[in-house]
Amino acid sequence: MQSYLPSVIKQFTYYKTLGDKTIEQLNFEQLRNQLEEDSNSIAVIVKHLTGNMLSRWTNFLIEDGEKSWRQRDEEFEANFSSKSDIISCWNKGWDCLFTALSILNIEDLERVIYIRNQGHTVTEAINRQMMHYAYHIGQIVLIGKQIKGIQWQSLSIPRGESRAYNTSKFNTEKGRRHFTDDL
Secondary structure, eight states: OTTHHHHHHHHHHHHHHHHHHHHHTOOHHHHHOOSSTTSOOHHHHHHHHHHHHHHHHTTTTTSOSSOTTOOGGGGGSOOOSSHHHHHHHHHHHHHHHHHHHHTOOGGGGGOEEEETTEEEEHHHHHHHHHHHHHHHHHHHHHHHHHHHGGGOOOSSSOTTOHHHHHHHHHTSOOOOOOTTTTO
């Protein structure tokens, strides 16, 4: 359990970085692009993630994770006026999450907290939210890749470069490290 919290923070940082690198590649109109009539744009997904993060992580040890002030349905309305507004919103949610995680200690991991009156240990709540965020960040990356087409800058091992990547990894000494340490 000593490694759980540092690992969680690194993992959330990794997912944020995937979103950051996708957002960097797109202009304001592309971030607002809705590929299908009934689908969400990256801007809408950012707004939803931020609403979720603010609700889940504000006073999360003492208040239900679904706050009475959250307006979830409004999170699906794209009303940003600039790319910088989207980035500001994105960072606000992540700042809330990382601040909440920074105060935790090992003893907190088994505390029971509530989301919509459903009890979770802090560990379970962290895992639940990490998977939710990974799901939506995967959508963000896929939408970004679809919009950019051949101009997309890969966020992982580019096609055709797996052998070279693996060779470089196997040329280093075995050791315990997080896969995100060298990203």
